[in-house]
Amino acid sequence: MVEKYSIRTDLALEDKERFEEENVEVQGVVLEEEYDEEWEVKTTTVRIQTENGAKTMGKPAGTYITMEAPNMAVPDEEYHSEISEKIADCIKKLMNGKNCKKRGEDWSVLIIGLGNRNVTPDALGPYVADNLNITRHIVKEYGKYAMGKEEVTLISALVPGVMAQTGMETVEIIRGVVKETDPDVIIAVDALAARNSKRLNRTIQIADTGINPGSGVGNHRNAITQESVGVPVIAIGVPTVVDAATIVNDAMENLMEEMEHSEALKGVGVVLQGYHAAEKYELVRELISPHLNGMFVTPKDIDDTVKRISFTISEGLNMLFAGKEPAE
Template sequence: MSSLRVRTDLALEVRENMEESAKDCRGVKVEEEYKEESELRITRVVIETMNGAKAMGKPIGTYITLEAPAMALPDEDYHEEIARELAVQLKKIIPDIDKELSVMVVGLGNRDVTADALGPNVVDNLTITRHMMKEYGKAAFNQKKVHMVSALVPGVMAKTGMESQEIIKGVVEKTKPDVVIVIDALAARSTKRLNRTIQITNTGIHPGSGVGNHRNAITQEALGVPVIAIGVPTVVDAATIVSDAFEKMMRQTGEEPLEIQDNLLSGLGELYNMYVTGKDVDYEIKQISHIICNALNSALETCHDPH
């Protein structure tokens, strides 16, 4: 089944699906940490060279993945643990976070499509400070250091007639933030990672790439300021589910008839335009958006962590 295309936005899954010989390629470092108490697995994939970028099919940069099997469950205490860890990782990857920054948070996606509404949902609950800072300065917050946080939901091209990148670039040129944080829904290779994984990267984002709907990249090169991307896989393509089921069946029987395999491969083409999400995606997106929002508020010090 190696001839099947692997559609995923997660650097971790790209690494997992590489041939064993390619996994030892120079220029790609992988570090893994598992926190037993919270059942959080943190994987850091760092692409350091052009050879590594070519092997991975992703830009040079850092990709941090948090995997939490129970992230979508209704457990507020556990959500707080994830948010705290996510805030720690964000502070590590946001440049010059120790200084006072002007930060623009962008919620990509379509509010009317539940699986694509993560970005707008996060922005809806974010603590915004730019207007207060402009009007009253730090005195309004009674803190020594306050990041100036603004937010934008650019919508989708079908509704605006404009690329999200065009809208974001125009606002960046006008407001001149020090860093842009982009939040978007992603596509995964594995169903077990749907709504249970968060990826952070300092390479920006290519909206729609995971579902074959390529839009203009939102990167430092395009905007002129550092871009941090936060993403959660909310969909998986139908062809992946079918191929995984077939492989499981073949492993159980110990056989792999070439004729059946070839027929399956030839019939999967139309399934690559179909994407699947969980039946509880509306509830799960709501929970995850609050986790990311709380992590951002904590990392940008717009709230006080009671713990």
């Protein structure tokens, strides 16, 4: 029954939670958790190790690191600086695990800001690119000693826009840039969709499996993966939207909790509790108005939040590649 329904989310953690709610054990999927009490950051690593696990989860085999930081939506510079360090550490781990290899004298990293700059919830990637410390052109022109360091990472950035703006698949543009610049690794940054509204702008997912631009809002484009572009791809994403069905589903869950304390409505609550989480979500999708079915919702302070989080991510990237090798 679980396989019949799918709840729209880009987070591997939420897919794993869905099966745990249904008491379904997914073979070939390993979950590890750690919690930083000082900064209140929960880091969950989901490793999809087999093809069967990938098929069940609906995501490619690989490693997905999810950081849940409830205070990330708050403008606290010290807190965001700590998150930047954690982002740098996670990317470094994935690059080591992905066996990214330096093919030239220095590392060459292409960072891609996916999304539409003109649509704020989708502008995370372009905003990250705006704040990067770009070095490739300087090193190519004047040599790495112009940076004042023995070892330099050549950072280049690309904001390919969306198909409606360019008429081209994003992966086509990236293939062309990869052919010309020959980077060692690609880091793609994009906005995601979540199932749980509490995770909006408070969660960062970093994966070594690449990314499908636009998949969160049902706008499926060709995947950007090592197989499709020829170099390892690490994806960084932050959920900035949820669909309308998720909002209604969360409201229904709260209603069911209230029903448990009401004698008059307890019977109705018992009936709804018999539904699996995915079945309740599908029921909500069928009940809400058709014009709401394709609606996505974002917090009202999304303008400030996306700018703040994009800076946090770019600082993590700048921190990692500031003249140091990403692998130990």
